[in-house]
Each structure stands twice: as structure tokens, then as C-alpha cells.
Amino acid sequence: MPSLLFGVIMMTSLLHDVTAGPIDSHATAQTKNLFSVMRTIARDSHKIMVGKQNPTLFGAWGGHAPYSVYYHDRGWMYKARNAHAHVPDDLCDPCAVINDFMAVAGFDFEWLGDADEDAMTYLVERAHERGAIITMTWHSTNIATGGGTHDDSYHVIQKLLPGGSSHNHFLYKLDAIADWAKKRVDKNGHLIPIVFRPWHELNGGWFWWGPGNDAHNTADDVKNLYRETVKYLRDHKGVHNFLYAWSPDCTGSDTDVYPGNSYVDVIGMDCYLSDHTTPQVMVQKLDKYIQQAEAADKIPALTEIGIRGAKLREHPHWYTQEVLHTLTSSSRGMRIAYMLTWANLCHGSVCDEYDPWPGHPTADDYLKFYHDSHTIFLSDLKAHYSLLYQ
Numbered sequence: 515m516p517s518l519l520f521g522v523i524m525m526t527s528l529l530h531d532v533t534a535g536p537i538d539s540h541a542t543a544q545t546k547n548l549f550s551v552m553r554t555i556a557r558d559s560h561k562i563m564v565g566k567q568n569p570t571l572f573g574a575w576g577g578h579a580p581y582s583v584y585y586h587d588r589g590w591m592y593k594a595r596n597a598h599a600h601v602p603d604d605l606c607d608p609c610a611v612i613n614d615f616m617a618v619a620g621f622d623f624e625w626l627g628d629a630d631e632d633a634m635t636y637l638v639e640r641a642h643e644r645g646a647i648i649t650m651t652w653h654s655t656n657i658a659t660g661g662g663t664h665d666d667s668y669h670v671i672q673k674l675l676p677g678g679s680s681h682n683h684f685l686y687k688l689d690a691i692a693d694w695a696k697k698r699v700d701k702n703g704h705l706i707p708i709v710f711r712p713w714h715e716l717n718g719g720w721f722w723w724g725p726g727n728d729a730h731n732t733a734d735d736v737k738n739l740y741r742e743t744v745k746y747l748r749d750h751k752g753v754h755n756f757l758y759a760w761s762p763d764c765t766g767s768d769t770d771v772y773p774g775n776s777y778v779d780v781i782g783m784d785c786y787l788s789d790h791t792t793p794q795v796m797v798q799k800l801d802k803y804i805q806q807a808e809a810a811d812k813i814p815a816l817t818e819i820g821i822r823g824a825k826l827r828e829h830p831h832w833y834t835q836e837v838l839h840t841l842t843s844s845s846r847g848m849r850i851a852y853m854l855t856w857a858n859l860c861h862g863s864v865c866d867e868y869d870p871w872p873g874h875p876t877a878d879d880y881l882k883f884y885h886d887s888h889t890i891f892l893s894d895l896k897a898h899y900s901l902l903y904q
Contacts, residue, residue, distance in 0.1 A: 543704075552709075565852050566619065566868070567856045588863055657684050
């Protein structure tokens with residue numbers, strides 16, 4: 515009898531694995547493979563991919579011509595003119611420490627329509643050519659007013675939904691994303707699979723798409739904005755190379771803004787550590803989303819993590835002790851597909867330092883983090899997860 519029971523359990527598990535997949539039933543084979551690889555890594559308590567936002571678009575160290583250099587050699591940006599000239603994208607702050615590339619490279623649709631859109635597009639394609647997984651965020655301007663991401667004008671989301679005064683403009687913005695996505699074809703003629711993360715930190719009040727601000731967005735408004743985004747891109751525009759990530763913030767409200775399992779592939783969490791948001795607090799919050807993801811057969815991830823400003827240099831063992839040790843010491847903390855740090859971006863002589871470069875106070879610790887058996891960078895990804903490259 516025990517052997518029969520074991521057989522039933524194994525068969526149920528195998529059937530469960532076979533049916534698990536993207537919410538888009540027409541997803542490309544490469545997008546399905548991406549889902550499978552990310553899910554496999556997330557279910558492995560001993561592995562986590564490491565990513566970075568805009569790793570080759572911005573940096574704080576080693577700037578040189580023909581890059582755009584902001585302040586001596588402190589800050590740099592890869593510009594559209596560099597892309598047009600096919601200038602090698604050889605600058606990447608943490609890559610210079612480890613002599614490797616990120617497993618996950620994040621970029622942002624805020625550059626669509628910008629003078630440097632071609633730079634973003636070129637770097638996405640280059641990161642994919644290297645073998646990295648691509649994620650796209652969207653720091654959208656206020657679509658109803660034209661204001662910035664923090665312009666929380668009254669009932670802005672309702673203006674974007676069907677019947678709203680700015681609905682057509684909202685669809686125009688989504689059209690631009692769809693057109694861009696459907697043109698991203700690799701050297702084998704395959705559409706590049708992408709993890710699209712719209713309306714991130716949607717449980718916080720700091721962006722116009724969140725609750726608890728002057729926009730007076732309701733929880734249903736927030737859910738419907740996410741749903742309409744997915745439905746339009748997937749069902750109307752025929753974008754079939756996206757996985758969709760939903761990512762609340764660890765300091766946001768507990769308001770239920772989850773759009774439903776039919777609209778989400780990746781359940782993430784953004785979390786920036788501080789005196790109040792300690793690594794222990796982070797992993798406690800993360801545990802809830804991991805459980806939610808596993809119960810729904812989704813992919814959990816730490817979609818943003820870091821210490822804001824230049825405070826990273828005050829934590830010389832941040833990677834190995836404050837992050838990795840905390841995750842590995844938790845019963846479920848490592849059951850996530852990836853963690854992604856934000857961009858090293860300079861404003862004059864002042865830089866946001868989310869990852870080190872050679873000589874940075876955390877560089878030695880980052881190198882230890884890189885060599886740890888738990889972390890997956892690009893060389894590990896290419897060596898052990900061949901399904902991603904079929």
C-alpha cells in the first residue's frame with residue numbers, strides 16, 4: 515500500500531509539473547522555456563540568480579569616451595549615438611569586480627519615445643545575446659496628465675480604464691510596448707522572451723498607480739489597471755513573448771491589489787533595506803509572497819533589493835552576511851528565482867551605489883558572493899540551464 519500511495523503522489527506531482535506554465539496559452543516556445551527554467555531555480559533551495567537594473571546603460575565607475583561621462587570618471591551613460599556606432603557595451607560596474615555578467619539584466623520602458631530609446635533597445639539585445647534573462651519595468655509618466663511618476667492626480671487610473679477620458683491614450687502607450695516587443699528578434703529568428711513587470715510597487719502610495727495617495731485609487735482600480743495591461747498586450751495585441759511579474763513593495767500597505775492568477779506569472783517583492791526594514795524584516799515579508807507563489811504555481815522573486823543612495827559602502831559584508839546569509843538561514847528564503855539590484859546612477863558627483871566596482875568597500879564581499887555556490891551569474895546560467903538557449 516505505501517508503494518501505491520507513493521506512485522500516486524509522484525504521478526500527481528508529474529502531472530502538476532507538466533501543466534505548469536505561462537498564463538499566455540500562446541506563449542512562444544522560448545518564453546515557455548524561460549518560465550520552466552525560472553520555476554526550476556525558484557524551487558531549488560540552494561540556488562538564486564543575481565540580476566541588476568541597467569547594468570550596461572548606467573554606471574558610477576570607469577567612464578570614458580565615447581560614453582557620456584557625467585563627472586570626471588564618476589558617472590557614465592551609454593547613449594543612442596553609441597548604439598548607432600555599435601560601440602562595445604563593455605562598461606558594467608559589478609561585472610568589473612567578477613569578470614562575469616549578470617544572470618538577469620533589467621531595463622525600463624520609460625525610455626520608449628526618448629532620445630536614447632535606441633540605446634536601451636541595443637543593450638537589451640546585447641544582454642540577450644550574452645545569454646542573460648531580460649526583465650522590463652515601466653516607470654510610466656502619468657498617462658492622463660503627462661506629469662511624472664509621482665503625479666497622483668485625482669482618480670487617474672479610472673481615467674485610463676475603458677470608458678475613461680484617457681483610455682485611448684493608455685492604449686496608445688501599450689501599443690508602443692507591443693510594437694517594440696514584437697520586433698525584438700534574436701539571431702535565430704526567435705522573439706526574445708522577456709519578464710515584463712508593469713506597475714511595480716503597486717501597494718505603495720508613491721507612484722500615481724498606487725493606493726493611499728491623492729489619486730484616491732481604490733484596490734479595484736489598481737487590480738483593473740494591471741488586468742487591462744495584460745489583457746490588451748496578450749489578447750488584443752498578440753504579444754506572446756512576455757511573462758508578467760506582479761511586484762508589491764515590502765513597505766507598502768497590506769491592501770489586496772493582487773489581480774488574480776490568470777494575470778501573473780511571477781510574484782515578486784521589492785525591498786530596500788534600512789534601519790527599519792532589516793534583512794530579517796525583509797525575509798519575513800518575502801516568505802508570504804513565496805508561499806503565495808508556490809500555492810498558485812507561480813515564480814517567486816526578489817524583484818528589487820538594495821540600500822538607497824551611497825549607504826552600501828557602510829555595509830562591507832552586505833552581500834554575504836546581510837542578504838545571502840539571511841536568505842539561506844530562512845526556511846523558504848532561497849526559494850526564489852532571482853534577486854535584482856537597482857542601477858548605479860550618478861547625478862553630478864553624487865551616485866546611487868547599488869553594486870560595487872573595483873576598489874569599492876564592498877567589492878571583496880561581492881566577489882565572495884559571486885563565488886558562493888548558491889549564486890547564479892551568467893556563466894553558471896549558460897553552463898547548467900541549457901533549456902534557456904533552445
